[in-house]
Amino acid sequence: MDILHYGFMQRALIASILIGLSAPSVGVYLVQRRLSLIGDGLGHVALAGVAVGVLTSTSPVWTALVAAVAGAVAIELIRAKGRTSGDVALAVLFYGGIAGGVVLISQAPGGTPSNLNAYLFGAITTTSQTDLVVFAVLSAVVLLVTHGLGRYLFAVSNDEEYATASGLPVLSLNLLLAVMTAVTVVVSMRVVGLLLISALMIVPIATAQLVTGSFRATVLVGTPIGVVVSVAGVVTSYYQDTPSGGTIVLFAIGLFVLAAVVAGLRDRRRRLATAPS
Amino acid sequence: MSNDTTTPIVEFRGCDIGYEGRPVVHGLDLRIAAGEVLGILGSNGSGKSTTIRGLLGLTPILAGEVRLFGTPRNQFHDWARIGYVPQRHTVAGGIPSTVGEVVASGRLTRLRPWRRTTAVDRQAVADAIAAVDLAGHERTTMTALSGGQQRRVLIARALATRPDLLVLDEPTAGVDRANQEALATALGALVEQGTTIILITHELGPVEPLITRAIVLRDGAIVHDGPPIDDEHHHHHDDEWHHTHGHEPAPRPGLGLLG
Numbered sequence: 001m002d003i004l005h006y007g008f009m010q011r012a013l014i015a016s017i018l019i020g021l022s023a024p025s026v027g028v029y030l031v032q033r034r035l036s037l038i039g040d041g042l043g044h045v046a047l048a049g050v051a052v053g054v055l056t057s058t059s060p061v062w063t064a065l066v067a068a069v070a071g072a073v074a075i076e077l078i079r080a081k082g083r084t085s086g087d088v089a090l091a092v093l094f095y096g097g098i099a100g101g102v103v104l105i106s107q108a109p110g111g112t113p114s115n116l117n118a119y120l121f122g123a124i125t126t127t128s129q130t131d132l133v134v135f136a137v138l139s140a141v142v143l144l145v146t147h148g149l150g151r152y153l154f155a156v157s158n159d160e161e162y163a164t165a166s167g168l169p170v171l172s173l174n175l176l177l178a179v180m181t182a183v184t185v186v187v188s189m190r191v192v193g194l195l196l197i198s199a200l201m202i203v204p205i206a207t208a209q210l211v212t213g214s215f216r217a218t219v220l221v222g223t224p225i226g227v228v229v230s231v232a233g234v235v236t237s238y239y240q241d242t243p244s245g246g247t248i249v250l251f252a253i254g255l256f257v258l259a260a261v262v263a264g265l266r267d268r269r270r271r272l273a274t275a276p277s
Numbered sequence: 278m279s280n281d282t283t284t285p286i287v288e289f290r291g292c293d294i295g296y297e298g299r300p301v302v303h304g305l306d307l308r309i310a311a312g313e314v315l316g317i318l319g320s321n322g323s324g325k326s327t328t329i330r331g332l333l334g335l336t337p338i339l340a341g342e343v344r345l346f347g348t349p350r351n352q353f354h355d356w357a358r359i360g361y362v363p364q365r366h367t368v369a370g371g372i373p374s375t376v377g378e379v380v381a382s383g384r385l386t387r388l389r390p391w392r393r394t395t396a397v398d399r400q401a402v403a404d405a406i407a408a409v410d411l412a413g414h415e416r417t418t419m420t421a422l423s424g425g426q427q428r429r430v431l432i433a434r435a436l437a438t439r440p441d442l443l444v445l446d447e448p449t450a451g452v453d454r455a456n457q458e459a460l461a462t463a464l465g466a467l468v469e470q471g472t473t474i475i476l477i478t479h480e481l482g483p484v485e486p487l488i489t490r491a492i493v494l495r496d497g498a499i500v501h502d503g504p505p506i507d508d509e510h511h512h513h514h515d516d517e518w519h520h521t522h523g524h525e526p527a528p529r530p531g532l533g534l535l536g
Binding site: 028031032033034036148149151152154155158159161162164165166167168205209212213214215216218 | 333334335354356359361363371372373374375378379381382383385386388390391416418421434
């Protein structure tokens with residue numbers, strides 16, 4: 001394994017394991033709530049944060065974290081108001097984020113929007129030692145919250161009205177999940193990229209639920225899928241010189257199609273077996 | 278907090294319930310005593326669902342006061358004493374979940390965050406599943422069950438805390454006769470244990486003998502309060518309902534008023 005001789009590859013592989021673990025752990029609740037695209041929107045918002053970081057020569061990881069968390073809180077508060085205009089408000093927030101990001105970063109010294117590629121689609125050479133420490137801490141928080149409070153997040157995601165009637169702190173739990181989504185977006189920004197992170201939250205879970213029959217099993221199968229496709233994507237990216245985020249997501253989608261075919265054949269066999277002759 | 282027979286389990290005092298400037302229920306005064314099995318009747322849009330949604334905090338109380346177990350609603354925290362079965366027939370999130378998982382989510386108000394569940398919790402979940410006659414289905418995926426069975430799972434979820442008050446919104450609507458009878462048996466056992474029950478219903482069916490008191494709502498106000506309506510009257514009510522609503526699939530009282 002000559003690729004492990006390079007420090008940047010070691011860091012990229014560790015980062016890919018961290019994001020492979022955290023993304024599906026958050027994503028399972030987003031799929032359950034049918035909010036699959038929220039991670040995508042937060043990626044857009046995080047981009048504005050990245051631009052601010054580049055412009056002010058601050059670490060873009062921190063500025064992206066601030067922007068994504070602020071965006072996540074805003075989204076949940078808009079949703080909690082339950083107004084029909086909420087949908088439009090979200091669109092304004094998302095596209096405001098990406099438009100602001102593109103314009104701001106073009107103002108950076110020597111900056112052109114093409115500098116954004118690594119942030120948008122992932123790159124294996126960009127993870128620094130400091131990034132890795134931050135990602136490890138953020139991933140640990142995400143895993144602790146999504147697994148430690150999993151029962152509560154499940155109840156709220158499964159039936160929000162019932163959770164309200166049970167006296168659960170529904171708004172706080174929704175805010176918590178939104179903030180964990182934002183944190184995961186930031187962990188993804190080096191190897192997966194802000195435009196592709198949503199896929200890594202959703203696709204491994206969508207794959208797992210094709211072959212499982214319970215929420216718990218979906219988490220237990222979806223999380224290793226996230227790790228496997230992330231590591232495979234980073235390794236392939238090294239040998240084939242492709243953007244790591246895109247490669248990871250193509251692996252995830254490949255597995256999804258495979259699982260869909262397998263599940264389709266299984267269901268067909270079951271139907272044939274139970275059909276009256 | 279007292280639970281003697283003189284403190285009503287639920288008390289509405291002059292309640293207007295609804296949304297900003299559009300109360301659906303007006304000036305509601307209602308006391309429900311321990312052990313009562315209250316049927317709430319009325320046509321679509323009469324305020325049945327709004328009444329219990331006000332009780333549960335799902336629809337705002339615009340005026341007046343609701344007291345639960347003698348405590349004003351906004352100071353009430355003992356949610357494990359109340360079980361709620363919403364009107365929807367099914368639980369359909371994006372991820373497959375099992376009967377056991379859904380019922381266990383009803384147990385949360387008895388748990389502490391970050392703690393593992395205990396044998397007592399698991400037993401309560403198993404008992405709740407058994408109470409609706411679905412023992413052995415703990416690991417069955419919800420979507421593999423019929424609509425009537427999913428309905429019973431939601432009742433089991435409400436029973437997982439062993440509540441003193443059970444609130445059911447249209448538990449029999451769109452449910453076949455066999456499932457209605459399974460439901461009536463389960464509710465009968467709860468009544469024997471002294472559980473107070475509030476039940477919204479269009480069609481009384483097999484649960485009718487359990488009801489000790491019926492109120493009829495019309496335009497957001499009580500027009501009848503007393504013993505269950507006698508058979509003749511009840512059939513008349515049924516006919517009237519079928520006449521006005523017979524062609525609507527799955528009527529959703531209350532919601533129609535918002536438009």
